[in-house]
Amino acid sequence: MKIGINTEIAFTYLVSRRKQTIVAALGVTFGISMFIFMNALITGTNEYSEDTMLNTTPHIRLYHDNELSNGRMLNRFAGNKTINLISNPQLVPGDNRIVNPDAVTSLLKQRNDVTALSQQVSANVIYSNSSVQENGNIFGVNILEQNKMFDIASTIMAGSLKSLSENANAIIIGAGLAQRLNLSKGDYIKVTASNGASKSLQVVGIFKTTIKSIDNTKTYCNIPIVQQLLQKDRAYITDIYINVKDYYNAPAIGKSIEQLTGYTAEAWQSSNEQSLAGKKIRDIIANSVVITILIVAGFGIYNILNMVIYEKIKEIAILKATGFQGAHVVGIFIRQAMLIGFIGAMAGLAFGWLISWTVSKMYIGLGNVTYLPIAFHVKHYIQGGLFGMATAFFAGYIPAVKASKVDPVQIIRG
Amino acid sequence: MAIALEANNINKYFMTPEKFHALKGISFKINQGEFVSITGKSGCGKSTMLYILSTMDTDYEGSLQLNNQTITGQKQNHLAAFRNEHIGFIFQFHYLLPDFSCLKNVMIPALRLGRLSREEIEHNAYEKLKLLDVGGQALKAASRISGGQQQRVAIARALINEPSIIMGDEPTGNLDSRNTAVVFDMFRKLASGYNKTIIAVTHDNDFAHKSDRIIEMMDGKIIAQ
Numbered sequence: 001m002k003i004g005i006n007t008e009i010a011f012t013y014l015v016s017r018r019k020q021t022i023v024a025a026l027g028v029t030f031g032i033s034m035f036i037f038m039n040a041l042i043t044g045t046n047e048y049s050e051d052t053m054l055n056t057t058p059h060i061r062l063y064h065d066n067e068l069s070n071g072r073m074l075n076r077f078a079g080n081k082t083i084n085l086i087s088n089p090q091l092v093p094g095d096n097r098i099v100n101p102d103a104v105t106s107l108l109k110q111r112n113d114v115t116a117l118s119q120q121v122s123a124n125v126i127y128s129n130s131s132v133q134e135n136g137n138i139f140g141v142n143i144l145e146q147n148k149m150f151d152i153a154s155t156i157m158a159g160s161l162k163s164l165s166e167n168a169n170a171i172i173i174g175a176g177l178a179q180r181l182n183l184s185k186g187d188y189i190k191v192t193a194s195n196g197a198s199k200s201l202q203v204v205g206i207f208k209t210t211i212k213s214i215d216n217t218k219t220y221c222n223i224p225i226v227q228q229l230l231q232k233d234r235a236y237i238t239d240i241y242i243n244v245k246d247y248y249n250a251p252a253i254g255k256s257i258e259q260l261t262g263y264t265a266e267a268w269q270s271s272n273e274q275s276l277a278g279k280k281i282r283d284i285i286a287n288s289v290v291i292t293i294l295i296v297a298g299f300g301i302y303n304i305l306n307m308v309i310y311e312k313i314k315e316i317a318i319l320k321a322t323g324f325q326g327a328h329v330v331g332i333f334i335r336q337a338m339l340i341g342f343i344g345a346m347a348g349l350a351f352g353w354l355i356s357w358t359v360s361k362m363y364i365g366l367g368n369v370t371y372l373p374i375a376f377h378v379k380h381y382i383q384g385g386l387f388g389m390a391t392a393f394f395a396g397y398i399p400a401v402k403a404s405k406v407d408p409v410q411i412i413r414g
Numbered sequence: 415m416a417i418a419l420e421a422n423n424i425n426k427y428f429m430t431p432e433k434f435h436a437l438k439g440i441s442f443k444i445n446q447g448e449f450v451s452i453t454g455k456s457g458c459g460k461s462t463m464l465y466i467l468s469t470m471d472t473d474y475e476g477s478l479q480l481n482n483q484t485i486t487g488q489k490q491n492h493l494a495a496f497r498n499e500h501i502g503f504i505f506q507f508h509y510l511l512p513d514f515s516c517l518k519n520v521m522i523p524a525l526r527l528g529r530l531s532r533e534e535i536e537h538n539a540y541e542k543l544k545l546l547d548v549g550g551q552a553l554k555a556a557s558r559i560s561g562g563q564q565q566r567v568a569i570a571r572a573l574i575n576e577p578s579i580i581m582g583d584e585p586t587g588n589l590d591s592r593n594t595a596v597v598f599d600m601f602r603k604l605a606s607g608y609n610k611t612i613i614a615v616t617h618d619n620d621f622a623h624k625s626d627r628i629i630e631m632m633d634g635k636i637i638a639q
């Protein structure tokens with residue numbers, strides 16, 4: 001019952017000044033709809049760029065890095081009688097191979113945070129058709145495994161992934177390369193490695209990622225082809241690509257994989273720091289815009305309440321004279337602010353959704369961006385509602401406390 | 415007989431526009447169930463005193479006890495709760511809440527007290543309004559009735575929580591003789607029948623002489639009681 005009467009009074013005051021209420025609520029509506037839209041756009045963009053990154057980068061890349069020379073061999077040779085120091089140690093260019101990759105792979109498969117694994121070996125090559133030549137990288141992979149990671153199948157324009165796994169001397173090339181070398185499915189392409197070894201491979205598929213640098217240079221073939229081009233044995237694997245469940249946690253998982261295997265693990269975040277910096281900047285811009293708008297909306301509520309209190313000061317005095325305590329008066333005006341905030345926030349959520357939806361239908365058509373990437377997350381709507389209410393609360397608190405300090409006799413005396 | 419009100423050497427000063435000694439050493443007692451009129455010339459300090467007696471004004475010297483509780487020096491929140499439960503106050507310029515209906519105006523102090531259910535409060539409020547012959551105005555906005563009607567609604571509001579002390583600053587100032595008689599009879603019945611204490615400031619000699627006791631003031635002092 002106690003809650004009832006404060007709410008009732010707050011509600012009556014709201015309804016009796018409908019216009020001001022609507023104006024104040026509109027402030028919140030504007031703030032919250034901007035909050036929703038900015039978040040939808042920024043998150044959409046972030047997700048889009050993350051998708052782009054993860055379409056070419058595995059969550060974790062495991063490889064054999066060059067090592068700094070150490071005293072191990074020296075100690076073995078000279079024994080422990082002397083203290084052996086290497087001054088000015090150098091990086092030792094090694095073989096870069098992962099020793100016994102199948103053992104490493106099966107070790108990794110036992111971890112339950114790992115969702116997909118793919119071994120690979122790559123080489124810098126020159127592609128040629130008749131006398132035209134192009135530079136690029138050829139990736140020897142198990143195409144079906146790799147497809148689980150990067151969804152290559154969805155980018156295939158001609159041919160199929162399966163024909164690569166069925167045909168030992170097959171190659172899948174990018175659309176850009178196909179155009180430059182005038183190749184179509186079924187044609188042969190000559191691939192030459194830097195050591196002079198070369199192979200003639202049949203094009204069984206053409207993919208198009210719309211990322212130019214990839215479409216122009218990247219090709220997929222079976223692992224033995226690259227091993228032969230590099231004149232290495234059948235166990236020569238340079239990279240193991242690893243996808244994990246919680247890819248935001250990739251750096252930490254990478255660390256533990258490093259300890260487990262002894263090889264270097266590079267998380268996607270560290271190979272895409274540039275893009276992640278962009279994400280951070282976008283977040284900061286969006287947050288500052290939203291906070292600014294919410295502050296403005298807060299001032300709107302603050303103003304309206306101050307006005308109401310100024311007008312109702314006599315009535316506040318009467319309420320206090322008939323037994324309302326300070327806290328009750330605060331309660332009345334806080335409720336009024338919260339009601340404004342609630343109405344405004346609800347309208348803001350609806351309006352924000354409408355803006356986001358409209359913009360998501362806008363055609364951009366630049367490169368691989370067809371429509372603006374817009375994310376619709378329930379989380380944003382819950383946050384938006386809470387922010388609206390919180391703004392209303394803080395904006396209402398100061399005037400409400402002021403109202404509660406009204407001295408009834410002073411007002412009633414006039 | 416139990417004492418409802420005891421004022422001891424109350425002094426009140428106004429500081430603006432210049433220092434003014436409005437109440438000068440006021441002391442008196444009122445018994446429970448007594449119906450007291452306060453009279454005196456305009457400007458002699460009647461309203462000023464009533465605001466102190468009603469616990470709203472706490473800025474005075476001296477001491478005040480109501481229903482054997484010391485009022486002087488209590489916290490504002492405590493005093494508000496005390497007023498809500500024990501004091502019905504009728505303002506000189508009735509002061510209703512214009513955004514609410516007459517009925518709501520009467521109900522609000524009872525809803526605040528929260529002792530009865532909403533239905534019971536509404537029923538009681540209707541009864542009070544009917545007794546004062548404004549039952550027909552119950553659902554009108556408080557700003558849309560006549561001055562005399564407003565005053566009677568304000569009286570109903572003062573009575574809604576069945577307070578033990580009822581204070582009125584010229585409660586019948588705006589009423590015709592018939593309604594003045596209604597209000598007087600009501601006060602009479604509350605005092606004699608229900609042992610309520612009535613303290614009413616009045617310029618109406620007739621009204622004053624029919625009450626149990628007259629306290630007469632002049633220039634901030636009590637000259638007869």
Ligand SMILES: Nc1ncnc2c1ncn2[C@@H]1O[C@H](COP(=O)(O)OP(=O)(O)OP(=O)(O)O)[C@@H](O)[C@H]1O
Nearest residue numbers: 413428430431436455456457458459460461462463
């Ligand atoms: N807020 C104030 N500031 C300064 N002086 C005041 C204030 N209120 C009242 N006074 C003075 O105190 C004195 C008593 O005022 P009060 O209102 O109590 O008179 P009253 O007896 O109720 O008169 P009335 O019968 O006209 O209502 C007056 O002389 C008045 O000028």
Ligand SMILES: [Mg+2]
Nearest residue numbers: 460461506583
């Ligand atoms: Mg007066």
